[in-house]
Every structure is written in C-alpha cells, then in structure tokens.
Amino acid sequence: MRLDWEIAKRGWRRYAAYPWATAAGVFTNSVFGFLQAYILLAVYRHRTHVGGYDAHDAVTYVWLAQALLMTVYVFGWQELALRVRDGSIATDLARPLDPQRYWLAYDLGRAPYHLLFRGVLPFAVGALAFRLHYPGALDALLFALSLALAVVVSLGFRFLYNLPAFWLLDLRGVLILVIAVNLFFSGMLVPIAFFPRWLGLVAQFLPFAAILQTPIDVWLGKHGGWELAGVLALQAGWAVVLLGLGRVGLRAATRKLVIQGG
C-alpha cells in the first residue's frame, strides 16, 4: 500500500512538471467545449428534449466531457508499449512488482492531477459562459465514485490494448483504431443519449460507456435507485474483466517476449 502511494505520487509529479502544457490544454478543451456546446444548442432550437436530456443537460454534458477527457484518458496511451519497444520491460518484469499494479497505481496518481488542473478549470470556463446542471451532495459523491471506477476501467482497457506491442513492432495502427472506437462509443463525440435507439443499446453494453458516459450521467442524476446501483456495478464489472484480461494477456506476452538489443 505504501509502495502504491509512492508510485501514485510519481504519476502526479510527472504531469505537474509541465504547467504551460497544462495551461495550453485547458485553453484547447475550452475552445472545443464552446464549439460543441453551440452545435448541440442548435439542435435544441427545434426540440426541448433529446433522449431525456434538456438543453442544460446537453451543455453540461459537453463541458463535463471536455473536463474529464484527460482524467479518464480517452486518447492514445502507450507507456507500456514504449517500454516493450525499447526493452525496458525486461527490468520491469525482473522487479518484485507486477507491471499492471505499477501502472494502476501510477494512473491513480495521474488522474487526480488531471482532474484538478485539466478538469476543474475548463469546467469553470463553461460554468461562467452557460447555465449548467449541478448535482446535489449525494449525486456528487456518487459521481466521484463513478469517476474513480471510470479511471480504473480506462486503465484496464489501455493496458490491454498496449499488449499487442509484445507481438507487433509498431503499435500505431492499433492505437489509431482504438482511439477512433473509444472516442465514438464512450460518448465523447456525441452523447450516447443522442444515438438512435439500437446503437445506444449497443453502446450501453460496451466498456467504453463506463469510461465517460456513466460518470456524466451520474452527475446529471439520470439514474435512480436500482438502476444507479446497476450502472455502478457494471462499471466495477468492466474494471474486473478488463484488468483480468490484461493479466492473462501479460502472462501470455511474457512467455513470448524477446528482448531486442543487448
């Protein structure tokens, strides 16, 4: 536990070392937030509700998505793949610490940094410019829980799609495909509530929804009672399944591993 804490601190510090990059990121997230908010608001000129969202919900959704995209890391992550490519994975495997546990602890240090500096600031910009929806105390607490689960699901997924690096020399093609599918099915491009019914159903039962859509819906108070317990359980389920698959995959990969160079 103490070890995990130390690793998590490193995760935080690594990103805290680039304050200007953080400022530039906040700016970019805000620009995209404005663009997307105006696009969705143009839909509400003709409708009052879409998929159970009113205009305030939709605009809140957009700003939350911009605020959370770094925290739940929807874009490409290849830390593990890079260590496989340059051979440092050999040292990692020789350590008495499992790589998956290492990256999970590291990521749980990274995520709070991104939430605080890449999340709170762009959301504040959105809150100043638009009327947003704010949760009550209980929903806020459940949102925090759901977000923590989302980070774990996301790490589980990222670890998994880095494993092909043990077989392929270049992960770029895999990465591009994975980002495309993740951006769309997590609800990053358009809220899943806007999807046609059948596509929405498909999306609800893919792990990507658990990465972005679920915490946002908890914030918006879209689930109540047993349904809420159900979506949180589904998130936890995806976390267990993806981490488990990553474990099995890593075992197969280490058997196959050939360290290049010498």
Added chain:
Amino acid sequence: MVDAVLLWRRLVGAQVRSQVQYRGSFALELVGAFVIAFLDFVAVLVIFHNTPRLAEWTVQEVAFLYALSSITFAFTDLLIGHLDLFPRLIRDGNFDILLVRPRGTLFQVIASDFQLRRLGKAAQGVLVLVYALSALEIHWTAPRVVVLLASIPAGVLIFSAVWVVFASLAFWTTDSGEFTNAFTYGGNFLAQYPIDIYGAWLRRLLAYLIPLAFVCYFPALYVLGKQDPLGLPRVLQFLSPAVALAVAVVAGCVWRFAVRHYRSAGG
C-alpha cells in the same frame, strides 16, 4: 520556386517509398485513419437523427460543409501536419541544423516529414462530398464550379497559415502544442458546421479574425445558392482566394519574425 518544388518532390518521394515498404503496417494505418474519420462523420449523422435541421441547415448541406472542410484539412495535414512535432525540434536544439542549410527554414521543416497514411482522411472527405453532391441537386453554373474548385486550395492555404502562425509559438515555449491544436484541429471542427450556429463573439474571433469562415462557409453559401442567415455582404463569398493569399503573407512574416527571435536550446 520551381527548384523548391522539385526538391520537395524528391524529399517527399523518398519518404513515401520508405513508408510503403512495411505494407501491413501501412495498410493498418490507412484503414485506421479512414475509420476514425468515418466515425467522426457518423457523429454528424447521429446529431441529425434528432433534428431535421441544425439551425436552418439540412443534413445534406452540413455534409457539404463537412466534406469541404475535411478534404481541405486532410490535404493541409498531409502537407504540413508534422508541424505538430515541431516543438520537439526546438526543444532538442535540432533547429540549428536547419539554419545552416542553404534553404528556407519553413521549407525544410515542411519537407522533413510526409505521412501518406493521412490520405485515409482525405478519402473519407471525398466520399462525404460525393454523398452531399448527389443528394443536393445543385444548380451548376460555371461560376459555381470555379468557386468550389478554388475553395479547396484557398482553404488549404488558410489552414496552413493558421498552423504555421501557431506552430511558431514554439520558438517561445515548447509546451504550446495543445494551444496550436485549438486552432488547427479546432479550426477544422469549427468549419465543418455552419458558423451561424456559434455565439457572435466566437464567430468574430475564430471565423473572421482568424478567417476560418472563408474555408467553407462563404464558398458553400454561393455554391448552394443559399441565403446567408447572417445577412453578410455577398462579395465575401468570392473572397476566399484573396483572403488566403493575405493570411499566407502574414504567416510568412510571423515565421520570419519568430526565427529571428530563436535562441538555441543546444549548448
């Protein structure tokens, strides 16, 4: 000038040949670029699943804007997209090497990397354009054809100029990459939709001051024969090439100014 084009062709040709060597990897990247672009357009269709019109624009009209912006941006990305990696060149002190070579620095940066896989994105734009054109029943006249054809090189020039201006920020801070994204990728995103849906201040800043409205919006109004919802002068619909040349000159000056202020990171 001719000399520069020939040199560019030789440099880029060599890179293209090397990229198609790894056929499996290259094919996967091409498919990946296409899929990411495809799902991006599906997002537009998802929005229109919920409304017959976005403000006063139909799905076919928005598809036309989208295609024009995507094609233009894909070609820009193909030509100079690797400016994204430019801050690294500054950080590592490798920009010094370019300064001692007998060519313009901007030319060298542009010719230094060329990713053929970005054609995947252009292919998607062309498909969306074919869909839009076949669904729209445009009344074609010679001026409309000219405006449409001129809008693509003009748009490439505008996007490129914006990219160069914001990439030159790297001469002052190498952490500016994400900031540049707001105007390049953000600019493409903005141009894919009719600008009359955005708030007035955002429009003034990103569509007129940074003249992104001239990439698609104004030429599209003319080609579609559509009344401008913003009621702006019609002459703007023909100005894209002139605006493009003007911003290209500005970008060239900014780059030159930035290079003069360059201080090497190397020791």
